[in-house]
Amino acid sequence: MAEGDQEGKLLGSADLLNIINGDHENRAKLPVTSSLPMNGGNGTYSYSKNSYYQKQSAGVEREKIIEEIREKLDMKTLSSVSNTIRLADLGCATGQNTFMTIQTIVEAMQRKYKSQISQSRPHDSDDQMPEFQVFFNDLESNDFNTLFTSLPQDRQYLAAGVPGSFHGRLFPESSIHFVHTSFSLHWLSKLPEELQNKASPAWNKGRVHYTSAPNEVIEAYACQFAEDMKRFLNARAKELVPQGMMVMIMTGIPKGMPYSQFPTGMLYDSISSSLMDMAKEGIIEEGEVDSFNLAFYAASPEEMAGIVEKNGCFGIERMELTNPAAWMKGPVDIPSLVTHVRAAMEGMFSRHFGSLVMDELFGRLTHKLQDISDLINSTCHEKVQLFAVLKRK
């Protein structure tokens, strides 16, 4: 249920944040939008004027990361092998979020190191803090120029950028001590081919996502996700040192619940039906809807745990769903929400359907979401953010 407190203005719903954030943090990773940044400039639908959610929700999990480092990361052992501690943020994008998160992690590691050293050598205050080196990773198409010119001047680490897909190797063997990845892993590396195969039971006709689709469609998405995660975990298993930690934050879902019961699923369904309505009216072709799918998958904690256990190289320190929008108050403001969605996602739709029909699409979407606003409000504080902490065995 939406909270009754009206002091704050509720702009959106909890798990819609994930899709917006996902696009924000990892637009370069979107296979269907690989060269489509968010709306630029400062206009009505620009991302810069419509990223309030993203700012507000950034850092929801930061306290948990600090807690995990404090309680479970053995800085003394890590720094005994190397005098450099190496961190990686996978899917860093260009923004300030990665710098804030990295700063949080580095400071937590420094505190842990100091506390461990003072326990073992209480009279040795001269012990030298290890140096930190941070690798900011995203696809080659990411705007690293903006990332590099935005680096904090007073950072306590040496910085490097690493271009490439995190589904493959990025770093030397046993060289990384801490991996962070936020709102990236729910983007599939590619769309399952059968989604567009008319002869397949997984043909995803008339929909843009697996929400409300037959099991075969959901299964095709799940298989691709499992394959992507397998490659991701294999690469990280090589790169992380023993006892190295990996924090993964992404969209999740409680086990067994259909995605259509969540606001993001409602959004996808409403986009699908808006597009199908437009097809019926001849504004677009029905085949265009059939051939468009969003490469986005939300896993349950149990599903993710199964994939990690199958890989076998990592211990699971923490795996849980949280409400990413506990800070939000009041009912959803649908027009504002759609403006946010448009700022983040218009590019991928306009490339496929053409920019001329975007006003039409987002106008219809607003009406459809307004029609189901009670349903959205009743589900907008679900726990749909997966927070996982793994440790290299």
Place this chain on the structure above:
Amino acid sequence: MAEGDQEGKLLGSADLLNIINGDHENRAKLPVTSSLPMNGGNGTYSYSKNSYYQKQSAGVEREKIIEEIREKLDMKTLSSVSNTIRLADLGCATGQNTFMTIQTIVEAMQRKYKSQISQSRPHDSDDQMPEFQVFFNDLESNDFNTLFTSLPQDRQYLAAGVPGSFHGRLFPESSIHFVHTSFSLHWLSKLPEELQNKASPAWNKGRVHYTSAPNEVIEAYACQFAEDMKRFLNARAKELVPQGMMVMIMTGIPKGMPYSQFPTGMLYDSISSSLMDMAKEGIIEEGEVDSFNLAFYAASPEEMAGIVEKNGCFGIERMELTNPAAWMKGPVDIPSLVTHVRAAMEGMFSRHFGSLVMDELFGRLTHKLQDISDLINSTCHEKVQLFAVLKRK
């Protein structure tokens, strides 16, 4: 003397290559041109249509690097401490040159590793080649996006970009095994302040460089160069592992010879006098000439050796001057040369003097250089490229 062989067409002179190459390779490093790329596009004066010298002269020193690695780099010792060999190219710019050089170095290191391993363990063919990680460094303002999207697909190394000045720390302590830097170190980090101080004997009135200037001006440049090199060597001393190798290629000059005796010096003098002529005719202000200086310094091998010895952390394996343009044949084609100079350097002049006077400046420059073409031709095969190989003690 210019060689008589007329089979090849000589477009320019040997050490002019250095200034053109210098700008090409390290434009981001130019303090006076930090945001001034070479002329873009495909027009008459574009860099892309006027970079023949650069292509031809790239790789002049590559054979020497291979020789140094083969004869002096102990890959067995380096790889016994770490299973990752880390390389850095400082001042990499965006182009293909850095990839070609790095490829050459990695392959030479792999050959050396194999030969050392086969000598010590002739029957152990399964010995695992170390992984290579390459750090491409340039200033934050460098176009890393172009660099990253141009990375060779079939590279045998993991790649990272490192933004920042090489006059400070870039990498963790004792983490780098090989440093390469080409056509970067002759650019000063800043211009000596006294060059613009009317009360100073180092006031560089009416000139754009220390060529043909009083000793005080030369001394001011030399002091800044020594200070820059001190910071550079201090940082590299921290970062290189013991026995790690550093190859430095830059413009040089034989000890005791005035810069005005070299084609690049003649170019600078001709630019100075062209500008002063324009000032006298009221086309520009004389004060504009006084306040413009090129932050470019050519050191002699003896001078560089002195700086390295004062630092004390490196052994000198090789320090020599070479002719960077042994491939060039025939007399200098002055108009073509000026077009090349313009493509590489127009930005820094137009920012200071305005784009409206560029045709005038480069037209006058062409005439002045044509007047002294015999002199240019008689000196254009001087050894003005400094090749230095250091090893961390």
